[in-house]
Amino acid sequence: MKDLVIKLxxxxxxxxxxxxxxxxxxxxxxxxxxxxxxxxxxxxxSGTPIGSEGGxxxxxxxxxxxxxxxxxIGLLFSICVSAYLAFxxxxxxxxxxIRLVIGVIGGIPSIVLGLFGYGFxxxxxxxxxxxIAGSIVLGTLIFPFMTLRFEKIFGEVDKLLFYSSLSLGIxxxxxxxxxxxxxxxxxxxxxxxxGASFSMGATAPILLTGAVYYAKxxxxxxxxxxxxxxxxxxxxxxxxxxxxxxxxxxxxxxxxLCLNFIPIILMRExxxxxxxxxxxx
Numbered sequence: 001m002k003d004l005v006i007k008l009x010x011x012x013x014x015x016x017x018x019x020x021x022x023x024x025x026x027x028x029x030x031x032x033x034x035x036x037x038x039x040x041x042x043x044x045x046s047g048t049p050i051g052s053e054g055g056x057x058x059x060x061x062x063x064x065x066x067x068x069x070x071x072x073i074g075l076l077f078s079i080c081v082s083a084y085l086a087f088x089x090x091x092x093x094x095x096x097x098i099r100l101v102i103g104v105i106g107g108i109p110s111i112v113l114g115l116f117g118y119g120f121x122x123x124x125x126x127x128x129x130x131x132i133a134g135s136i137v138l139g140t141l142i143f144p145f146m147t148l149r150f151e152k153i154f155g156e157v158d159k160l161l162f163y164s165s166l167s168l169g170i171x172x173x174x175x176x177x178x179x180x181x182x183x184x185x186x187x188x189x190x191x192x193x194x195g196a197s198f199s200m201g202a203t204a205p206i207l208l209t210g211a212v213y214y215a216k217x218x219x220x221x222x223x224x225x226x227x228x229x230x231x232x233x234x235x236x237x238x239x240x241x242x243x244x245x246x247x248x249x250x251x252x253x254x255x256x257l258c259l260n261f262i263p264i265i266l267m268r269e270x271x272x273x274x275x276x277x278x279x280x281x
Contacts, residue, residue: 028253032246040247045214045231052241056248061217062225063255065131066138066210067200069221073139074146074195079188082150083176087162106144110204113137118208132221134210141205142195149191153184190263197259201252203229228252 040055047053081098089095117137127133157180165175181188211227213234218225228248235245 025253028246028249032243032248032250035243035247036250041251044216045226047241052244056228056231056244056251058215058217059226059228059231059248060251060255062131062211062215063200063228063252065218065221065225066134066206066227067196069131069135070138070142070199071192071196073135074142074199075192077139078143078146079150082147082154083180085151086154086157087172087176087180102144102147105140106148110141110202111207113141114205114208117205122209127222129210129212129224130222131210131218131225134206135221137205137209138199138202141202142198145198146191146195149194150188153187153191154180157183193259193262197256200256200259201229203227203233206230207233228255 041060042057043055044058045054045056081102085095085098089098114137117133117140121127121133121136122129125133161179161183162175165179166172206227207230210224211230212224213226213230215224215226228251232245232248232252235241235248
């Protein structure tokens with residue numbers, strides 16, 4: 001009876017979550033798909049107020065700038081910290097302190113990170129409202145998520161491989177890059193895609209540091225840029241053009257779905273690769 005109740009509870013919860021997600025996607029799709037066109041994707045925002053006419057080309061390019069640079073920053077630090085925790089550090093006290101700091105950073109509200117970025121990066125460091133300032137804040141936002149995921153991935157690697165390599169006189173750095181990374185690169189790629197999705201959908205951190213309501217296509221990372229989440233926020237909060245808001249939301253969802261399909265493709269390749277190898281053997 002207990003097993004039946006638990007299975008029923010799991011099934012109802014799963015179906016309910018799927019229905020809610022499909023309902024949200026369906027609602028945005030129904031309200032926005034009619035206005036999606038090539039013209040909307042390749043034109044810059046225009047009209048008064050801005051965004052009531054034209055397209056979202058500047059927003060798409062700006063979001064790609066923010067997402068790419070912030071993911072690179074988050075990856076650079078998170079993979080180093082997670083590798084240190086998994087393979088280099090043997091002091092439990094230091095490990096617990098680092099994990100505490102990571103947890104604290106992960107619990108900071110995004111708007112507080114944006115305020116810190118404005119005060120430190122924009123004003124004190126004189127970076128100004130720019131892509132680099134917003135990307136650093138976004139990289140900080142996704143850093144705890146990526147670090148914990150990487151540490152879990154590295155923790156699941158058979159330690160005998162690592163220690164066997166060390167016993168042959170190979171240093172840790174060479175072992176990590178030549179043995180550990182090739183084994184875990186698919187899981188790392190999935191984590192990068194999830195972190196990039198998280199970064200692209202964030203609004204508060206770039207609201208104060210890098211994104212503006214109207215800007216030309218950025219020529220460098222030291223220029224401000226438009227972004228899809230900020231454009232959507234402006235259209236909805238001020239009631240400028242609800243139709244364009246739904247179209248912008250649909251494009252943003254489409255980009256995020258494309259990012260999340262990359263891990264699925266990797267999983268399918270891994271599955272079919274194992275299948276054909278087993279069949280040949």
